[in-house]
Amino acid sequence: MEFKPMNETLANRTARALVDMSLAATPGDYLGAENDLLEKFGISRPTLRQAAKMVERDRLISVRRGTKGGFFAERPDAKDAIQSLTRFLRLRGTNLGNVMQVTRPVFEEAAAAAAKLRTAADIEQLKEFVAAIDRREDSRELIASEVQLAQLIARISGNPVIELVIEIGYSFGLSERDIGLYGDPERRHRSREMQRSLLNAIIIGDADIARLMMQRRSDQFDEWLKSGGASQEIRT
Structure with a gap:
């Protein structure tokens, strides 16, 4: 017997059905045209569109208009997931120093894991990054490269939780370009x-040295933050 929450509206129930359809499919799969889903669920057009907006907000479906339009399965990514988390932390007065205190051990673990798990293709990408380091001379280029480096290491680490935490850390860093x-x-x-x-x-592939280098980077950034704006609260 299917459990139905008390006082659940028809739009909410339809939204749950759309989520189930999306999760049973592969991202990008066609779920049906609007008229198809109206017939499938036996609901009105306004109810379907209200439900679709709820599920679109969570990035589990996309709705495309036009002759080749319809409902398609989607999935949220790390950037989608951190938007609400970072907004909550900023409203609580979190600053970049707070974030770095928590993310520091995660960065170190990411570096060690990447050294152990990197593939031949990863090594080539890392070498390309190294070759371009000296071309990044101004602050904006260096900030962008720091973000790219962190995302690259997080991906190679093979741990989605590490990717999420690192994205949170750099979302704060990018908002504080003036420090x-x-x-x-x-x-x-x-x-x-x-x-x-x-x-x-x-x-x-030296995990110990990779961890040590990340520790030294964290130590250096901590020192710079203390002398250059770590006490500033993150702006909303």
Whole structure:
């Protein structure tokens, strides 16, 4: 017997049915045209559209209009998942120092895991990243490269939880571009050298050195934050 929550509206029940259809399919699969689903669920067009908006908000379906339109299965990604989490933390007065305190051990674990699990294709991508390090001279380029580096290491680690935590950490970092973390040329030079040392350790597969290089990066960033804006609260 199917459990139905008390006082559940028809739109909510239809939304649950759309979620079930999406999860039973592969992302991108065609679930049906609007008229098909109206007949399947036996509901009105306004009810279906209200339900579809709920499920679209959670990135579990997409609705496309036009002659080739209809309902399609989707899946949320890490960026979708962190939006509500980061908004909640910002409203609680979280600052970048708080985030780094928690994410630091995750970054270290990611570096060690990446060194153990990297494939031949990963090594080539890492080498390409290293080759481009010295071309990233200004603050904006360096910030972008830090995000790319973290996402690359998180992906190679093979742990979706690590990917999520790292995305949260860098979503805060990108919102704080004015704290002057990379404002000094010497800091930018030091950051590029730390990137190089970390990636080379992952490339050769030395998990201990990769973890140590990540620890040193964290120590350096902590020092810079204390002298350049760590006390500032994250702006909403």
